[in-house]
Amino acid sequence: MKININRLMSAIESYATYGQVEGCGVTRPSFSKADYQVRNLFIQELKDLGMTVTVDAIANIWGTLPGTGEKEKPIVMGSHLDTVPNGGKYDGALGVLVAKEIIETLREYEVTLAHPLQIVSFTAEEANEFNFSTMGSRTLSRRLHAEELRGASDKTGTTLEAAVKKAGGDLSKIDAGQQNAMAAYFELHIEQGSKLENQNLSVGIVDSIVGIYRDLVTVEGQQNHSGTTVMKNRKDALVAAGEMVAEVQKLAIALDSDTVATIGKFEVFPNAANIIPGRVDFTLEVRSADKTERDALIRRIHDSFHSIQEKHEVNLTIVNSYNMQECDFDKELINFLEEAATEMGIPYAVLPSMAGHDAMNLAAMTKSVMVFVKSINGISHSPQEFSLPEDIEKSANVLLNALLKADQTL
Structure with a gap:
């Protein structure tokens, strides 16, 4: 079973039009006009896949595909759809769109997991005018609380409370809810560095974040x-x-x-x-x-x-x-990824991430791990950010097959 790389690349190009400025990359900071538009697109596409969609208190978007009922806790895949100013089309969005492509692939092959399968797009992973990086995942993991968030506003005077409400969230409900119970969390992301390219490798398995x-x-x-x-x-x-x-x-x-x-x-x-x-x-x-x-x-x-x-x-x-603080990822999930890559004959490296990601907050809640895709010239947070389709395809298929192993074992 393999993903459809042509369908995935088409989705990447489609999402990149939201916030795209000719010759200047993609500018889609959280709570911008383009961010609200891409949220609506993502929600509709999840519904079209037959998923149940919810937006939580901090405006993280969740799509759920039921499992067989054999196992209760969901396996979660995700990343973020916001970008830095003048950024690229892969940072964050690739992880969300690979997760969506994996769900499309499972449906095509008529495979139902024992676990429920969830996809999440986290709010405001990138640094933003409200000065709360990884806002959505930090709030989910109880590292940010409503009282810290309510007083925040941007330079225009827009309050974070109003921005979150427009995105479908509600800061007043943050501390009242329960943490999501998960079996595991997987996040695919471009490397944003040159270690994989220097070793001529498509796939990185991330064991820690600085x-x-x-x-x-x-x-x-x-x-x-x-x-x-x-x-x-x-x-x-x-x-x-x-x-x-x-x-x-x-x-x-x-x-x-x-x-x-x-x-x-x-x-x-x-x-x-x-x-x-x-x-x-x-x-x-x-x-x-x-x-x-x-x-x-x-x-x-x-x-x-x-x-x-x-x-x-x-x-x-x-x-x-x-x-x-620095975090280590789950050794069992790392093993699933290594086994999947080995069985597929795809060489890989195990390496740390020098960039922060939502997965570091999820690691405080559940078993978590990341997969890196080779970045050409190590460039990111730039319109020149680029990963080859063949590298994306290999990484996505490693993630897909590790996901199947996790579903059987966890």
């Missing part, structure tokens, strides 16, 4: 006239923030390891040619599989920020917005 730490940093100086304020009297927030950016790069490089640190979002106020910047907001992110090294680097970065603050006589505010 820890991810993120701060919102504000540097406040003194806004003033750029022509009349002499250099020695300035309290330039941008100059101080610029030194902080350089220090992050220096400290991370000095480790000479796989630990990485990034200033990924940077905003200057009031951002005018003839005004000394009075405030700068930026994000600091540190990722590592080594908690000790990650925590030590964060301390060194914070210490350097405070030294720069004193040097330039500016105010500094650091607020942690995300601190996800």
Whole structure:
């Protein structure tokens, strides 16, 4: 039994039209117009497959295909349909569409699993204007609560509560519901790196995800006239923030390891040619599989920020917005994937993920695992993001056959 790769590639191209900007990739952040449109499309397609569709309190979309009744807890597959600005067509959406294709394949072959089979599209996996990455899966796993979410709003003043309601959710019901009982969770995703390509492999079996730490940093100086304020009297927030950016790069490089640190979002106020910047907001992110090294680097970065603050006589505010610890995936599910790949004669690598995914939150709830598809040139979060159809087909078929093993064994 194999998936229909032509049907799958057609679905990928179809979904990529939602939020597509000519020459600029796909921009479909959660709660955007394109996101609401693609949600409606996905819901209708699940219904057309004969699935029961529900939208939970945080607006995650669930489709359920009944099993034989022999086993009660569902096996779940999924990922997310939102994208970063100016992103690609594969990140997130591929996992959801492969899951949908697997369901179509099972129906074509008239195979009914012993377990119920569910597909989920999680809300707001990507970083967003509400500052809650992996929002849907974190809420599902009780790592985010209603009281944290209710006060959030974006720059336009739209509240998260209103955005979720428009998507069919209801923040008031988040803490009242029960956690979903699952037998297992599988997520397929592009690698977003070059390890598979460097080994000329199509398929990666992910055994862990690194820890991810993120701060919102504000540097406040003194806004003033750029022509009349002499250099020695300035309290330039941008100059101080610029030194902080350089220090992050220096400290991370000095480790000479796989630990990485990034200033990924940077905003200057009031951002005018003839005004000394009075405030700068930026994000600091540190990722590592080594908690000790990650925590030590964060301390060194914070210490350097405070030294720069004193040097330039500016105010500094650091607020942690995300601190996800590293996680290991389930060894039994990893074995199912390895057995499936071996039986199909498909070479694979077992590797960690340097990117965060919804699966790291599901791992706190149930047996979880991920499958990676080779990314050409390791590019992601870019219009140049690309995976070959033959690599997608191999990875999807490994997932399908591992799913069948899990259904028999769990």
